[in-house]
Amino acid sequence: QVQLVESGGGSVQAGGSLRLSCAASGYTYSRACMGWFREAPGKGREGVAHISAGGSTYYADSVKGRFTISQDSAKNTLYLQMNSLKPEDTAMYYCAARPGYSGCWMSLILGGYRGQGTQVTVSS
Numbered sequence: 001q002v003q004l005v006e007s008g009g010g011s012v013q014a015g016g017s018l019r020l021s022c023a024a025s026g027y028t029y030s031r032a033c034m035g036w037f038r039e040a041p042g043k044g045r046e047g048v049a050h051i052s053a054g055g056s057t058y059y060a061d062s063v064k065g066r067f068t069i070s071q072d073s074a075k076n077t078l079y080l081q082m083n084s085l086k087p088e089d090t091a092m093y094y095c096a097a098r099p100g101y102s103g104c105w106m107s108l109i110l111g112g113y114r115g116q117g118t119q120v121t122v123s124s
Contacts, residue, residue, distance in 0.1 A: 002026040002113040004095045009118030016085050020118060022078040022095030029076040033104035033112070036069065036080050038091035038120075045110060048093070049080065052104035063089075085122045092117040 008020040020036070035050030049059045049069040057069055068081040078095055098104075098112035 002097060002099065004097060004113060004115035006093065006095045006115045006118040009093060009120045011121040011123065012085055014086055014122055014124050016122070017081070017083045018085065018120060020080040020082065020093055020095075020120075022080075022115060024076045024078065024095075024097060027097070027099040029071075030073050031102065032097050032099040033101040033108045034069075034071060034078045035096050035104070035106070035109035035112075036078075036093055037096060037110055037114075038089075038093045039117075040091035043091070046091075047106040047110055050104045050106060050109050051078070053102050056104065058104070058106070082120070085120075087122050087124045090120060090122050092119050 003025045005023045031053050036048040039045050051057045051069045066084045070079045094117045095115045096109045096112040098108040
């Protein structure tokens with residue numbers, strides 16, 4: 001079955017950086033829409049970024065220019081490099097996957113398989 005395991009979260013000060021990783025298994029990684037979403041208390045679920053099997057990327061306006069999504073298909077691993085972090089980035093971050101799609105869009109990510117999440121806390 002599909003398994004997604006996130007790592008790399010933590011606590012940083014505003015302006016700092018973190019890199020999240022997501023190790024995927026149980027499906028053909030090279031044919032999947034992959035992405036990240038986050039949940040914060042009182043804010044609901046927010047799509048952050050996604051990447052298609054072909055490498056096309058999309059970012060939410062709130063993170064554009066600061067976050068970079070990438071993947072290493074040889075390692076079945078998805079990454080999210082987060083720079084210039086702000087307190088409003090504080091949330092639980094989840095890796096998500098929708099196998100079998102060559103294209104990618106946020107509704108696939110928000111409704112896909114997900115990992116257990118990794119907490120990111122940014123202090124001012």
